[in-house]
Amino acid sequence: MFIIDYIVNLGASVMMPLIFVILGLILRISLSRAIKAGLMVGIGFIGLSITVNLMIDSLTPVSHAIVERFGFNFSVLDVGWPAAAAVAMGTRVGAFVIPVCVAINMLMLYTKTTRVLNVDIWNLWHHAFTGSLVTIITDSLWLGIFAAALNCIITMVIADRTSSDVEKYLNLPSISVPHGFSASFVPAAWLVNAIVDRIPGVRDIKIDTEVIQKHLSILGDPASLGAIIGALLGVIAGIEVKAILQTAITMAAVMTIIPRMAKMLMEGVYPISERIQEIAQSRAGAFGKIAIGLDSAVSVGHPVTLSVSMLMIPIMLVLAAIVPGNQFLPFASLTGLPFAFVLVTAVCRGDMFRTLLTGLLTLSLALLIGTNLAPIVTSTAVSTGFSLPQGTTSISSVDYAGAMLPWVIIQSFYFKAIGVGILSLCTLALVMWNRRKLLQENAQLAEAGEESESHHV
Structure with missing residues (x-):
């Protein structure tokens, strides 16, 4: 545990390169390639961290x-995800969560109930958060x-079921996102898709970006869109022109x-991903297609x-004022909203x-869930x-205390x-359903590969 804690405390920008070098x-993989791969991952994480912190x-x-x-x-103060993560990893459950979840991942890979090799060790704090609150209520x-x-x-399982969407719509081949906060919003996105698909018109x-570029060319450029939304937020806030x-x-x-940092x-x-696929293929599809599980920051x-996330900042504050029964003031978590919509964007x-519809639904519920879990979050x-802010008696957070799954x-x-x-029983049924889907997908991939080889011959 001392070694694990030491590595985790190095931070993602150091921990992730070490993991990739060791994995390589x-x-x-040759030492030089493994080191280069690890360094590029570290550089990318640092670039993402600096840019996200700039946004915050x-x-x-x-x-x-x-x-x-x-x-x-x-009455309920939003302390944001950094405080929630610190609390989660500071509990007795937090001390066990990394080895437990790594063991679960290995077992699921071996039993073909997942195709995800999760290297996003830091964000296992989401699971520790859930476990820590359960420890408080059950003692x-x-x-x-x-x-x-x-x-x-x-x-x-959610990471598995969204991996094809991540590859197709986020342009991340052989990548999955087993991020607790991002995954929690996926069922709502599936529901919104199902409802919208049944409404004519x-x-x-x-x-999407193609439609925006076609009809509103200036909004189709990320830089222009960011500038317009940033200015709009400033006007709503009533801040000075500068x-x-x-x-x-x-x-x-x-x-x-x-x-660019994600790239x-x-x-x-x-x-690393290509080498894993080579090994999987050389073993006659023993594991099928493997996806590397990464932080949703990618x-x-x-x-x-980003556009929906920034638009949801003022909208969520309005929702806080009008949603009946809400006592949760979203503040510190607002700048972390992009992480909520990574998988939603892919599924949609x-x-x-x-x-945006999914955001309205999930974040309205997040206010009520954050209010509901505030007493347990505060006790934990x-x-x-953890020192409560002066004058505060109750705290919560959109990430992860406002998510449906942990609730x-x-x-x-x-x-x-x-x-x-x-x-x-529901979790077991979900796992077996996912295994059946994975076996079907692996069979389809194998069949497609045989047809391609036959055609080539």
């Missing part, structure tokens, strides 16, 4: 100005670890730089993802209209020694044996 050597630094005062201008005042460490394990398994509405212009330019830079990161991922710069096939934070898991444990039993 295990896969018998720019949007935080804007969000604060919007809150002050409209006089929002609620059982083992039930907390079990809840974290279920959260991990379900997230892996509405199902024909399509607003600050509006600075926000506009910063958002233009963010939407331009993030995709650089992928240059390091591809050699596609946080998609124009639809890059369509801004459906992604206090138990780890469902936590609520199940309130019903004790019956709830846990039903949840376990």
Whole structure:
């Protein structure tokens, strides 16, 4: 545990290159290629981190100005994902979550119940968060670890079921996103797609980057779109002209730089991914097609993802004021909204209209879930020694205390044996369904490969 904690505390920009170098050597890639791959991953993560922090630094005062201008005042304070992650990893469940989830991943690969090799170790804190809250309500460490394990398994299945969309619509071949926060919004995106597809007229509405470029050419350019949305947020916040212009330019830079940093990161991922596929094929499809599981940061710069996320900042504040029963003031989590929409954008096939509808649904629920879980989140934070902000008695966060998946898991444990039993059976059924789908997909890939080889001969 000391070694694991030491590596995790190095931070993603150091931890991820180390993981990729070690993985490359295990896969018998030359030392020079493994080191280069690791360095490119590290450079990409640093570039993404700097750019995302730039976005957060720019949007935080804007969000604060919007809150002050409209006089929002609620009893539950939003402390944001960094505080939530610190709390989650500071609990007893947090101490076990990495080895438990790595073991689950290996077991699922061996039993062909996943195709994802998850190297996004840091974001396992999402599962620890769920488990930590369950430990508080059940007073059982083992039930907390079990809840974290279920959260991990379900997230892996969602990563599998979205991997084809990630490849097609986010242009990330052989990549999957087993990110707890991003995965939690996927079921809602599936629901929105199913409903919209059944409504004549509405199902024909399509607003993707191609449509925007065709009809509104200036909005089709990421830099222009970022500048316009940044300026719009500044106007809504009522800040001075100088600050509006600075926000506009910063958002233009963010939407331009993030995709390029993600591309650089992928240059390091591809050699590892290709080698894994070679090994899988050489073993007669024993594992089928393998996808590398990465942080959703790899596609946080998609124009639809960023555009919807920035539009949802003022919208979510309005929702906070009008949603009945809400006591949660979204603030610190607002700048992390792009991570909520990475997989939603993929599932909605890059369509801004459906992604925005999903955002309205999920973030309205996030306010109520954040309010509902605030007492447990506060108790968990206090138990780890977390210092509540002065004058605050209740805290929560959109990520991960405002997500549907952890909420469902936590609520199940309130019903004790019956709830846990039903949840376990549902998870098992989900895993077996995913295994059947994976076997079908592997068979189709093998058949396509045979036809291609026959045609070539």
